Amino acid sequence: MRLDQRLIAGMIRPRTRVLDVGSGDGALLDYLFRNSGCDARGIEIDMKEVTRSVAHGLPVMHGDADHDLAHYPDNAFDYVVLQRTLQAVERPREVLRQMLRIGRYAIVSFPNFGHWRLRLQLLTRGRMPMTSVWSRPWYDTPNIHPCTILDFLTLCRDEGYGVQQWMAVDEDGERAPWRRSIRLANLFGEQALFLLRRKDGPRP
Amino acid sequence: MDNAIPATSLSHQSVTFAEGLPLDCGFHLAPVDVAYRTYGTLSPARDNAIVVCHALTGDQYVADPHPLTGKPGWWSRMVGPGLPIDTDRFFVICSNVLGGCMGTTGPRSPRTLPDGTQEPWGTDFPPITIRDMVRAQKLLVDHLGITRLLAVVGGSMGGMQVLEWAATYPGCVFAAMPIATSPFHSAQNIAFNEVSRQAIFADPQWHGGRYWECGEIPARGLAVARMMAHITYLSEAALTRKFGRRVRHEPGKGGAGGPGSLFGEMFEVESYLRHQGSTFVRRFDANSYLTITRAMDYFDLGAEHDGDMSHPFAGTRTRFCIVSFSSDWLFPTSQSRLLARALNRVAANVSFVEIESDKGHDAFLLDEPDFDRTIRGFLCGAAEHAGIA
Numbered sequence: 082m083r084l085d086q087r088l089i090a091g092m093i094r095p096r097t098r099v100l101d102v103g104s105g106d107g108a109l110l111d112y113l114f115r116n117s118g119c120d121a122r123g124i125e126i127d128m129k130e131v132t133r134s135v136a137h138g139l140p141v142m143h144g145d146a147d148h149d150l151a152h153y154p155d156n157a158f159d160y161v162v163l164q165r166t167l168q169a170v171e172r173p174r175e176v177l178r179q180m181l182r183i184g185r186y187a188i189v190s191f192p193n194f195g196h197w198r199l200r201l202q203l204l205t206r207g208r209m210p211m212t213s214v215w216s217r218p219w220y221d222t223p224n225i226h227p228c229t230i231l232d233f234l235t236l237c238r239d240e241g242y243g244v245q246q247w248m249a250v251d252e253d254g255e256r257a258p259w260r261r262s263i264r265l266a267n268l269f270g271e272q273a274l275f276l277l278r279r280k281d282g283p284r285p
Numbered sequence: 286m287d288n289a290i291p292a293t294s295l296s297h298q299s300v301t302f303a304e305g306l307p308l309d310c311g312f313h314l315a316p317v318d319v320a321y322r323t324y325g326t327l328s329p330a331r332d333n334a335i336v337v338c339h340a341l342t343g344d345q346y347v348a349d350p351h352p353l354t355g356k357p358g359w360w361s362r363m364v365g366p367g368l369p370i371d372t373d374r375f376f377v378i379c380s381n382v383l384g385g386c387m388g389t390t391g392p393r394s395p396r397t398l399p400d401g402t403q404e405p406w407g408t409d410f411p412p413i414t415i416r417d418m419v420r421a422q423k424l425l426v427d428h429l430g431i432t433r434l435l436a437v438v439g440g441s442m443g444g445m446q447v448l449e450w451a452a453t454y455p456g457c458v459f460a461a462m463p464i465a466t467s468p469f470h471s472a473q474n475i476a477f478n479e480v481s482r483q484a485i486f487a488d489p490q491w492h493g494g495r496y497w498e499c500g501e502i503p504a505r506g507l508a509v510a511r512m513m514a515h516i517t518y519l520s521e522a523a524l525t526r527k528f529g530r531r532v533r534h535e536p537g538k539g540g541a542g543g544p545g546s547l548f549g550e551m552f553e554v555e556s557y558l559r560h561q562g563s564t565f566v567r568r569f570d571a572n573s574y575l576t577i578t579r580a581m582d583y584f585d586l587g588a589e590h591d592g593d594m595s596h597p598f599a600g601t602r603t604r605f606c607i608v609s610f611s612s613d614w615l616f617p618t619s620q621s622r623l624l625a626r627a628l629n630r631v632a633a634n635v636s637f638v639e640i641e642s643d644k645g646h647d648a649f650l651l652d653e654p655d656f657d658r659t660i661r662g663f664l665c666g667a668a669e670h671a672g673i674a
Binding site for chain 2: 141
């Protein structure tokens with residue numbers, strides 16, 4: 082399991098109900114079921130991954146964040162997880178609203194567009210940055226809604242979400258996560274990870 | 286057409302419920318025979334049973350040779366030792382549906398008239414629903430001493446039964462696998478069924494449904510019904526791959542005569558459909574076909590709930606796995622998605638897979654490795670969650 086998935090798993094309390102939106106190969110679902118006794122389910126857009134997950138006995142349905150979250154009832158889950166996908170959905174703000182409607186907590190990870198390498202490339206070359214995280218040209222990228230960590234915090238404030246935890250990590254997870262200065266994280270963090278709750282939601 | 290009389294004297298493994306069954310239409314049907322087959326061994330804890338529900342023209346002979354045709358069971362590639370529905374692990378039950386013609390009470394079964402004489406029910410057989418079929422299966426499952434089924438699995442009309450099982454007996458169904466099915470029978474599908482029925486009614490040998498009195502069967506009408514329905518089970522790609530525009534030359538056959546005549550030669554697809562039609566009438570009863578297609582037409586999970594298909598599943602703890610096939614235009618993926626979303630609305634545990642296939646609706650009966658893996662994986666996962674080693 083990737084480092085950011087291990088960090089996500091660490092945010093989730095045992096024996097809770099979890100919906101993993103964009104569950105991929107199901108690694109997080111499998112971990113949460115086997116090690117934390119969670120009722121963990123997935124939504125995945127790639128049918129091959131869905132078939133593979135179900136063939137491994139994992140409850141995964143074909144669907145996507147933009148179109149399928151609206152069908153779940155309020156408070157159906159304790160946690161709704163969205164891994165590395167927020168920047169690729171059609172309506173990120175609506176997806177976050179749905180996540181925090183159907184779940185008590187939302188766990189969101191996304192690649193940080195404020196990373197220094199991206200800033201430097203745009204400044205020096207005057208062209209859309211290309212890095213290992215942002216690896217596809219502008220006309221071909223699925224990442225239609227990139228944002229920085231500061232942008233995301235502003236959205237959370239505007240929408241009234243409480244930030245329970247945050248951290249910034251490297252793409253490959255070599256170094257320990259940043260947790261202190263948001264400004265430094267916005268400069269040096271490649272991936273951001275947030276645990277959010279509704280403002281009117283329960284406090285731990 | 287072949288006029289062979291279907292064997293009514295065949296004996297099937299069955300159980301009789303003298304107290305019978307109250308039907309949705311208000312009629313109390315008694316007695317009720319349920320013909321069934323089982324495979325594998327029921328565990329001492331009676332917790333490894335899987336009910337397989339058959340489709341419109343299927344029967345209980347899932348995995349052993351059909352007693353009339355001698356052909357392998359209709360799902361013998363899926364049910365058996367080491368197969369995806371593994372009879373080394375699971376105890377598999379399949380019964381002939383209520384209204385059927387392979388031993389379970391249906392239009393061909395005898396009834397006693399007020400004057401004491403016996404005759405087949407025929408068209409007087411009460412209208413039944415998919416839920417009535419499931420109630421009859423529940424009698425059998427109770428009779429076998431099983432209180433909770435590990436899973437109920439079925440495709441097409443079998444999938445409708447799976448959904449009725451989960452809706453009617455939620456505590457008895459740990460896992461449910463509705464395959465290539467729909468939460469309601471669509472207008473298009475009712476339309477196809479109606480054409481099938483009209484073909485039967487139009488046969489002079491139909492005799493108002495009392496064809497047994499003349500020792501005849503409406504073979505031509507039933508065969509046409511089957512031919513038409515069979516097209517809906519396939520896809521354009523599958524028909525093209527199998528037959529293309531190839532022509533078969535059969536001297537002396539084809540009705541209107543030799544070479545140069547309008548029907549002197551026959552496309553292979555025509556020949557195939559005629560064969561499908563003629564073999565079908567040897568094993569299936571026309572009145573059963575009418576009764577069962579009508580039950581499918583009535584099927585609508587939301588009918589009693591102002592159209593809310595999720596209502597029957599409120600609070601369900603059953604694990605669902607919905608499977609559709611990309612080229613199935615009779616029960617298309619869009620209908621499976623409606624079902625998946627209805628189950629989402631009650632926060633049910635749902636898996637939903639669309640299998641890539643060009644084989645149409647019949648794909649669930651054919652070789653589709655991804656489908657096999659899906660069934661095997663879902664059942665293993667269900668067994669693990671149910672605490673069965």
